[in-house]
Amino acid sequence: MLTISLFLSIPLYLFLVWRRVGSEHEPEEIITLSLGGLFFFIAGGATFELALRFMESGSLPTNINLISLFQWRGYSLVAGAVSWILAVILYCRSIKVPAYYFLEKFSDSILLLAALNIGSAFFSSGRVDYFWQLLVIILTYLFTRPLLGYRSFRWYPSGRIGFLFLSTLVLFLVFEIILDLLLSRALYWQLFLEAGISLVSIVNIYFLSVKPSR
Numbered sequence: 256m257l258t259i260s261l262f263l264s265i266p267l268y269l270f271l272v273w274r275r276v277g278s279e280h281e282p283e284e285i286i287t288l289s290l291g292g293l294f295f296f297i298a299g300g301a302t303f304e305l306a307l308r309f310m311e312s313g314s315l316p317t318n319i320n321l322i323s324l325f326q327w328r329g330y331s332l333v334a335g336a337v338s339w340i341l342a343v344i345l346y347c348r349s350i351k352v353p354a355y356y357f358l359e360k361f362s363d364s365i366l367l368l369a370a371l372n373i374g375s376a377f378f379s380s381g382r383v384d385y386f387w388q389l390l391v392i393i394l395t396y397l398f399t400r401p402l403l404g405y406r407s408f409r410w411y412p413s414g415r416i417g418f419l420f421l422s423t424l425v426l427f428l429v430f431e432i433i434l435d436l437l438l439s440r441a442l443y444w445q446l447f448l449e450a451g452i453s454l455v456s457i458v459n460i461y462f463l464s465v466k467p468s469r
Contacts, residue, residue, distance in 0.1 A: 264371040268293065271364040276357070284350060288357060292342045296365065299338025336427075339365060355417035362423050366396050387438065391430040399423050415463045421456045428453045 272289040340358065347354040370392045377385035402422050406414040428449045435446060 264368050265293065267371075268364045268368045271367065272361055275360045275364075288343065288346050289361070291346060292339050292361065292365075293368075295342035296335045296339035296368075300335025303334030335369075336365065353416070355415075355420060359416055359420040362420050363396075366392055366423075370396070384438075387434055391427065391434055394430050395423060395427040398426050411464050413464055417463050418460060421460050421463075425453050425456045425460075428456075 269289055273285060276285055343357050343361065344354045347357055370389060373385055373389045373392065376382070377389055399419065399422060402419055405411050405418045405422075411418060432446060432449050432453075435449075
Protein backbone atom coordinates (compact mmCIF):
# COMPACT_ATOMS: atom_id res chain seq x y z
CA MET A 256 0.00 0.00 0.00
CA LEU A 257 2.86 2.37 0.80
CA THR A 258 4.44 1.68 -2.58
CA ILE A 259 1.18 2.55 -4.35
CA SER A 260 0.83 5.80 -2.41
CA LEU A 261 4.37 6.81 -3.40
CA PHE A 262 3.69 6.28 -7.08
CA LEU A 263 0.39 8.18 -6.83
CA SER A 264 1.42 11.04 -4.57
CA ILE A 265 4.56 12.11 -6.44
CA PRO A 266 2.76 12.73 -9.80
CA LEU A 267 -0.01 14.48 -7.86
CA TYR A 268 2.56 16.70 -6.15
CA LEU A 269 4.12 17.59 -9.50
CA PHE A 270 0.70 18.33 -10.99
CA LEU A 271 -0.22 20.66 -8.12
CA VAL A 272 3.09 22.50 -8.45
CA TRP A 273 2.57 22.90 -12.18
CA ARG A 274 -0.99 24.12 -11.63
CA ARG A 275 0.20 26.76 -9.13
CA VAL A 276 3.06 28.28 -11.11
CA GLY A 277 2.94 26.72 -14.57
CA SER A 278 1.65 29.85 -16.29
CA GLU A 279 4.14 32.18 -14.59
CA HIS A 280 7.51 30.50 -15.15
CA GLU A 281 9.48 28.57 -17.73
CA PRO A 282 8.83 24.79 -17.74
CA GLU A 283 12.52 24.09 -17.14
CA GLU A 284 12.51 26.17 -13.96
CA ILE A 285 9.40 24.48 -12.61
CA ILE A 286 10.63 20.96 -13.37
CA THR A 287 14.07 21.60 -11.89
CA LEU A 288 12.70 23.21 -8.74
CA SER A 289 9.88 20.74 -8.11
CA LEU A 290 11.95 17.59 -8.77
CA GLY A 291 15.01 19.03 -7.01
CA GLY A 292 12.97 19.99 -3.97
CA LEU A 293 11.33 16.57 -3.93
CA PHE A 294 14.72 14.86 -4.12
CA PHE A 295 16.08 16.86 -1.18
CA PHE A 296 12.89 16.23 0.81
CA ILE A 297 13.26 12.47 0.34
CA ALA A 298 17.04 12.41 0.76
CA GLY A 299 16.97 14.57 3.88
CA GLY A 300 14.23 12.56 5.57
CA ALA A 301 15.71 9.19 4.64
CA THR A 302 19.22 10.20 5.74
CA PHE A 303 17.95 11.42 9.09
CA GLU A 304 15.91 8.24 9.56
CA LEU A 305 19.04 6.18 8.94
CA ALA A 306 20.92 8.33 11.46
CA LEU A 307 18.18 7.75 14.06
CA ARG A 308 18.32 4.01 13.50
CA PHE A 309 22.11 4.06 13.78
CA MET A 310 21.98 5.96 17.08
CA GLU A 311 19.40 3.52 18.47
CA SER A 312 21.16 0.29 17.49
CA GLY A 313 24.79 1.32 17.03
CA SER A 314 24.84 0.02 13.46
CA LEU A 315 23.00 0.52 10.21
CA PRO A 316 20.24 -1.97 9.34
CA THR A 317 21.38 -4.75 7.03
CA ASN A 318 18.02 -5.11 5.28
CA ILE A 319 17.58 -1.55 4.05
CA ASN A 320 15.25 -1.06 1.12
CA LEU A 321 13.92 2.10 -0.50
CA ILE A 322 10.35 1.71 0.76
CA SER A 323 11.45 1.22 4.37
CA LEU A 324 13.23 4.57 4.27
CA PHE A 325 9.88 6.29 3.71
CA GLN A 326 8.49 4.92 6.96
CA TRP A 327 9.67 7.94 8.87
CA ARG A 328 9.09 9.20 12.35
CA GLY A 329 8.36 12.80 13.24
CA TYR A 330 11.89 14.16 13.20
CA SER A 331 12.69 12.49 9.91
CA LEU A 332 9.74 14.36 8.44
CA VAL A 333 11.05 17.61 9.90
CA ALA A 334 14.50 16.86 8.43
CA GLY A 335 12.91 16.25 5.03
CA ALA A 336 11.00 19.53 5.25
CA VAL A 337 14.14 21.47 6.24
CA SER A 338 16.08 19.90 3.35
CA TRP A 339 13.30 20.88 0.96
CA ILE A 340 13.28 24.47 2.23
CA LEU A 341 17.06 24.78 1.83
CA ALA A 342 16.89 23.37 -1.70
CA VAL A 343 14.20 25.87 -2.72
CA ILE A 344 16.12 28.80 -1.17
CA LEU A 345 19.38 27.87 -2.90
CA TYR A 346 17.71 27.40 -6.27
CA CYS A 347 15.76 30.65 -6.01
CA ARG A 348 18.97 32.52 -5.26
CA SER A 349 20.58 31.04 -8.35
CA ILE A 350 17.74 32.29 -10.59
CA LYS A 351 17.27 35.53 -8.59
CA VAL A 352 13.64 34.86 -7.63
CA PRO A 353 12.29 35.54 -4.08
CA ALA A 354 12.33 32.23 -2.23
CA TYR A 355 9.16 33.02 -0.29
CA TYR A 356 7.21 33.04 -3.53
CA PHE A 357 7.93 29.38 -4.32
CA LEU A 358 7.92 28.24 -0.69
CA GLU A 359 4.42 29.61 -0.29
CA LYS A 360 3.20 28.12 -3.56
CA PHE A 361 4.64 24.67 -2.80
CA SER A 362 3.74 24.30 0.89
CA ASP A 363 0.36 22.66 0.30
CA SER A 364 1.88 20.20 -2.16
CA ILE A 365 4.52 19.07 0.33
CA LEU A 366 1.90 18.69 3.07
CA LEU A 367 -0.22 16.59 0.75
CA LEU A 368 2.72 14.40 -0.24
CA ALA A 369 3.63 13.81 3.41
CA ALA A 370 0.01 13.17 4.45
CA LEU A 371 -0.59 10.59 1.72
CA ASN A 372 2.51 8.60 2.52
CA ILE A 373 2.28 8.77 6.30
CA GLY A 374 -1.42 7.92 6.07
CA SER A 375 -0.58 4.94 3.89
CA ALA A 376 2.12 3.83 6.34
CA PHE A 377 -0.40 4.04 9.20
CA PHE A 378 -3.11 2.03 7.45
CA SER A 379 -0.66 -0.63 6.30
CA SER A 380 1.17 -1.03 9.61
CA GLY A 381 -1.28 0.20 12.24
CA ARG A 382 1.52 1.96 14.13
CA VAL A 383 0.18 4.64 16.43
CA ASP A 384 3.12 7.02 15.88
CA TYR A 385 2.14 7.30 12.21
CA PHE A 386 -1.39 8.25 13.26
CA TRP A 387 -0.14 11.06 15.49
CA GLN A 388 2.18 12.35 12.76
CA LEU A 389 -0.70 12.31 10.27
CA LEU A 390 -2.82 14.24 12.77
CA VAL A 391 -0.10 16.92 13.01
CA ILE A 392 -0.15 17.39 9.24
CA ILE A 393 -3.96 17.49 9.07
CA LEU A 394 -4.16 20.05 11.89
CA THR A 395 -1.48 22.17 10.22
CA TYR A 396 -3.45 22.15 6.97
CA LEU A 397 -6.77 22.99 8.66
CA PHE A 398 -5.34 25.80 10.78
CA THR A 399 -3.70 27.46 7.77
CA ARG A 400 -6.92 27.58 5.70
CA PRO A 401 -8.27 30.72 7.44
CA LEU A 402 -4.93 32.43 6.69
CA LEU A 403 -5.17 32.17 2.89
CA GLY A 404 -6.53 35.73 2.63
CA TYR A 405 -3.73 37.20 4.76
CA ARG A 406 -3.12 40.08 2.36
CA SER A 407 -6.40 41.64 3.47
CA PHE A 408 -5.71 41.30 7.22
CA ARG A 409 -5.57 44.66 8.98
CA TRP A 410 -2.94 43.40 11.40
CA TYR A 411 -0.73 42.44 8.45
CA PRO A 412 -0.64 45.81 6.67
CA SER A 413 2.30 45.12 4.33
CA GLY A 414 0.61 42.18 2.60
CA ARG A 415 4.05 40.80 1.72
CA ILE A 416 4.33 37.24 0.49
CA GLY A 417 5.89 34.79 2.93
CA PHE A 418 3.34 35.05 5.72
CA LEU A 419 1.46 31.88 4.74
CA PHE A 420 4.60 29.76 4.44
CA LEU A 421 6.04 30.96 7.75
CA SER A 422 2.69 30.49 9.50
CA THR A 423 2.46 26.95 8.13
CA LEU A 424 5.97 26.23 9.40
CA VAL A 425 5.21 27.66 12.86
CA LEU A 426 1.95 25.73 13.20
CA PHE A 427 3.59 22.49 12.10
CA LEU A 428 6.43 22.88 14.60
CA VAL A 429 4.09 23.92 17.44
CA PHE A 430 1.95 20.83 16.87
CA GLU A 431 5.13 18.73 16.73
CA ILE A 432 6.30 20.17 20.06
CA ILE A 433 2.92 19.49 21.67
CA LEU A 434 2.96 15.94 20.36
CA ASP A 435 6.53 15.37 21.55
CA LEU A 436 5.68 16.62 25.03
CA LEU A 437 2.51 14.53 25.25
CA LEU A 438 4.25 11.36 24.08
CA SER A 439 7.58 12.12 25.81
CA ARG A 440 9.38 11.06 22.66
CA ALA A 441 11.88 13.91 22.09
CA LEU A 442 15.24 14.90 23.50
CA TYR A 443 15.63 18.36 24.98
CA TRP A 444 17.88 19.60 22.18
CA GLN A 445 15.25 18.56 19.63
CA LEU A 446 12.55 20.52 21.43
CA PHE A 447 14.81 23.56 21.70
CA LEU A 448 15.61 23.31 18.00
CA GLU A 449 11.94 23.21 17.02
CA ALA A 450 11.13 26.05 19.41
CA GLY A 451 14.06 28.08 18.05
CA ILE A 452 12.96 27.66 14.43
CA SER A 453 9.42 28.64 15.42
CA LEU A 454 10.65 31.76 17.20
CA VAL A 455 12.81 32.81 14.23
CA SER A 456 9.83 32.31 11.92
CA ILE A 457 7.60 34.44 14.14
CA VAL A 458 10.22 37.21 14.17
CA ASN A 459 10.39 37.02 10.36
CA ILE A 460 6.61 37.33 10.18
CA TYR A 461 6.83 40.49 12.25
CA PHE A 462 9.47 42.04 10.02
CA LEU A 463 7.48 41.11 6.92
CA SER A 464 4.40 42.74 8.42
CA VAL A 465 6.08 46.10 9.06
CA LYS A 466 8.11 46.19 5.84
CA PRO A 467 6.14 47.94 3.11
CA SER A 468 5.37 46.00 -0.05
CA ARG A 469 7.33 46.99 -3.14
